Amino acid sequence: MTLIERAIHKFFPRAGKAIRIVRTLFAKRALWQSIRTGVPVDGLGKPVPWITFPALDYLSRLDFSQANVLEYGGGQSSLWWAARAKTVTTVEGRASWAEMIRSRAPENLRLIGPVEGPSYVETPLQEGRVFEVIVIDGFLRPECARAALPYLVEHGLLMLDNSDWNAPTCDWLRAQGMMQIDFHGFGPVNDYTWCTSVFMRQKCAVPHAGGPWAAELYGNLEQRA
Template sequence: MTLLERVLHHFFPRAGKALAVIHTLFIKRALWESMRTGIPLDGHGQPAPWITFPALDYLSRLDFSQAHVLEYGGGQSSLWWAARAKTVTTVEGRKEWAERIRRNAPGNLSLIGPVEGLDYVESPLKGGLMFEVIVIDGFLRLECARAALPFLVEHGLLILDNSDWNAPACRWLREQGMMQIDFHGFGPVNDYTWCTSVFTRRQSAVPHRGDPWTEAVYGNLVQPA
């Protein structure tokens, strides 16, 4: 705690708490730096996925060292996954992002792109490889979910970012028996909250209600699918 924070906590406890929140979010979680640069980073200046902080905190606690990861939509997340997983296959539709990923890709990261349309959805699945993790954070999210789910191993995780914007994809995955676990909150770059959801085949006795995230309650920026 800085001297200013200690003084505020002593004389103005509420202001001190507010400053501590700002320091945690903007400095420790590097939100200010990622907003300034437009590049998702962690507090150590390392690449971070552009997902919510609660989702990132959860995934950071898991061991992906033997996992094969399929990622629809690449960027800083591709480097983050490559540092933790056995292999990463990233599909990217934007030329500038594909070039950026390719320049920095380590040996265990394979990039497909830039590709569009059906090639974007189907190209990483043609080899028949099964994946422990499938990340959907790019174009055609419902189509990607439908095509890729058969290639998720039984105990695997499917991660859908911006799930609050993609109700049809969430609904379809739940209809396939997937359990939806929502991680809502702030994350890198953005000035609003959103939701990253993790889907698993493990059954739950409590079904997901499918209720929308409302800006008035949660502070997120809601856009229709």
């Protein structure tokens, strides 16, 4: 905190809080950077998924090192998952996004695309593989959810972005015995709030990664004595 900011906090505490909120969202959470470029990143410039900050914070606290991830709809999220998971299979329908992902993909990231229509839904499932994480954030979301759910391991989780726009899909997933956990709020790039939801069965057993919350990334106050 600069001397000017300290003075504002001391003499104009409400204004000081407002300044801290702006700095947290626009700098530490890199909201301004993502708005300016249209590319979701964190405060260190690293790729992050285009989901709400609360959902991103939740997922960031889990250990996916042994997880195989299936992702419908790729981008920065593909690189984020690849840095954390054992394997990532990403299905992408847009040629420009597919080219970007392919040019930056590490060895554990397999890209399918660009593909459209039934192939978009069915191609990653044809081998019969099961996944610990299924991400639905692209085209044909209701169809992807219905087709992919049987390939989610009993203890895995399924993430649906923009769940506030996909109520029928949420209804169907809950009807299959899935628990819905909503993470509503701001996120990268957008100037509005939305909802990212995580669905899991009662036997979900994704381990917690542990460790501290990094103040330079999340904006929380450092522990005080």
